[in-house]
Amino acid sequence: MSADARALSVEGLYKSFDQLEVLRGIDLEVREHEVVCLIGASGSGKSTFLRCINLLEPIDAGRILIEGEEITAQGVDVNRIRQHIGIVFQAFNLFPHMTVMRNVTLGPTEALGMRRRDAAGRATELLERFGLAEKRDDYPDRLSGGQQQRVAIVRALAMKPDVMLLDEVTSALDPELVAEVLNVIRELAAGGMTMVIATHEMGFARDIAHRVCFLDEGVILEEGAPEQIFSSPREERTQRFLQSIIDAGRM
């Protein structure tokens, strides 16, 4: 695959909840191995956008393509599509009635049809890589927030996704637990994982992103390299948003 092959294309995406227009024409192209960070105020549509990419929300208009295949076409097998897209949620959403191991192997065994032993092997490898090997037989309630979120990332990785979508994965964490999760994401980026990351961590976005998109009222108002967006934003709304982050002492 060439370096500029498109992993994900979004064309003219619209999405409303009843009267509320959340996404009003989003266009985005993500190349393979690219890390794109979505920034913007709460309610700007970041989470909805990610959920649409994973077909968790039906879209009103537009097209989404993964590796060149239109996933929003009629009659597409959504279960097969989702196997190629990993998503990690703000609130972890681990399965509380299953051990860490089973959380990680459920997808591979039941969605991919892997043998349990093979899935366990893959899970063990991933858990070891992210320092969670000792937790394999624990239930999620016993883990810290940071550990739970790392398990959630491993659970998504166990499906060997083409693209990872991260939805404010550190927003529900105590400040001292944020770093361990961000380090995992850095490692993924270093390993060439294609990622779309909605985040409030501006410093992290500046470090990790190849490209930053500022979402405002359901559209990508401005996008560019992190240096440009964070140091010389062109749009007035982007400037105001970043100023409010600086004022809050968050950057």
Next chain:
Amino acid sequence: MSGPPPPPDVDQYQAGVPSGDRGSKILAPLRTEGARGVAIAVVSTIVFFGVIVFAVVNSSGWPLIKEAFFDPEIFAEAFPKIVEKFWRNVFIFVTAEVFVLIVAMIVAVLRSLRGAVFFPLRALAAAYTDLFRAIPTILVIFLLGFGAPALQIKGVPRSDVFWAIVALALVYSAYVAEVYRAGIESVHPSQVASARALGLSRRKTLRFVVLPQAVRRVIPPLLNDFIGLQKDSALVVVLGYQEALRTAQIIQSENFDFTPYVALALVYVVITIPQARFVDWLVERDRKRRQAAVGV
């Protein structure tokens, strides 16, 4: 390995779900008060109940009450006979319970299906639960127990036990279906989203993620309905079937004494309490397992 975090105070599984009567709640305050508290509790209990027993036994009506309800000779005669026939009740309610567990689950799942195409199934499930929760159990037993055999259609069983089981299973499946449904709806949508995001089908999401959590949460209210069903197995008496209540009735009329009823009441109490404790143990075991760090 680093120290595990303290277990959370709020049990997420139990939140919002009645946990059933727990014997341990009565004893709980004693644990904080220590040995002196226990001693005080023992003395005050003996004094309190001693006074009540003394007052009752010395009241003018006591000999009459004792003879009519607590006659030792009649009890000794009636109890083994009642227990022997109570096995028939046990057969009726255990068989009914097995069907209830299965039928109610099917009804609850049908009712939670989404999508326009499933409307007829949803409507059917809703109509069924509405209907059988509305009709008095005894009426259903009359209708099926007398009505079905009276049809004399070939192939339709005529056994009153068969129809009693069908009637109880129909009525209680309606209740239990609602219990299951409450459990299914209590599983947070984010759990479904996580499972679907992994590429699991609706069916597998239900099977691996929703139902296991739903069933765990509804075990205590499920027991409530099972105790109700066990007690209602006595309604079969109206079909003239000789089960425990009918046996008690016969002994009562032979002696003009109500002790056999008290004996039967005792049987029901004795079978119910262990079930309540068993459910407590089950819930507690599940809670501990999820919160216990393995290998620490």
